Amino acid sequence: MKKYGYRQGNADHTLFIKRMGSKVTLLVIYVDDMIVTSDDTEEIKGLQRYLSSEFEMKDLGGFKYFLGIEVARSRDGIYLSQQKEDHMAAVMRILNYLKGAPGRRLIFMKHGHIEVNGYTDANWVGNITDRRSTLGYFTIIAGNLVTWRSKKQNVVARSTTEVEYIGMARGICELLWLRILFIEIGFKPQGSMLL
Incomplete structure (x- = not known):
């Protein structure tokens, strides 16, 4: 893909990005499957020709x-x-x-904006057997739920404050990853990302 002018994403190494002026083409690869999306139909056709010359492949529409x-x-x-x-x-x-x-x-x-908000919550000593807490987070982009996770923590928190900080750290990591991904594909979030 690099030979054909694509750049591998930093936020997601299965993502390849090509910009031609104001147009962007995104290619996501998972084992032997791929998704291509673009606002440049000629680039999609050229990419299909290039990939067909390199690999045996089938366009599933x-x-x-x-x-x-x-x-x-x-x-x-x-x-x-x-x-x-x-x-x-x-x-x-x-x-x-x-x-x-x-x-x-x-x-x-579609909501006409690209606001990004993250939400976190955690319970302290949610499991009375091993005294570990469960944390959860989710992110909303342009009014849509995009990522979410709930997980028992690896460590035993000593206070409700500590467990909330651990949860917030996980939520911030998710927001930072999304910011990097958005910037790479050309949609820089408008304003601050809120947690």
């Missing part, structure tokens, strides 16, 4: 499934769903809150 995630577009936005993922049974056992509603979907809507 519009993006409908990737890594077990179903993608659907509408006038409202882009919907992501894991309704048909093979590992959904395992996910259902792990994520109790999804157990009763496997058909739930996420929608990403």
Whole structure:
């Protein structure tokens, strides 16, 4: 990809970026699958020709499934769903809150801004057996939920303040990663990212 003028992303090494003037092309690779998106149709055609000359490949057309995630577009936005993922049974056992509603979907809507906000929370001594706390964070970009995580901490916090600081540190790391990724693809967040 570098020979063809693409630059590997720093925030995500599976992301390759090419800028031609004001146009940007993004290529994401996962093992033997890839997604290409661009506002430059000629670049997409040229990239397809180049990749076909280097590798045996097949264009599957519009993006409908990737890594077990179903993608659907509408006038409202882009919907992501894991309704048909093979590992959904395992996910259902792990994520109790999804157990009763496997058909739930996420929608990403246009809101005309790129504000980025992060939220964190933690419980102190949530597990009375090993005295470890659970922390969680999620990020909202342009009014859409984009990343989230909940995890039992590796260390035993000595106070509620310490457990909250550990949670905030994790949330800040996520926001910094998103800022780097956004800048790399050409969408610098407007204003401060709030935690």
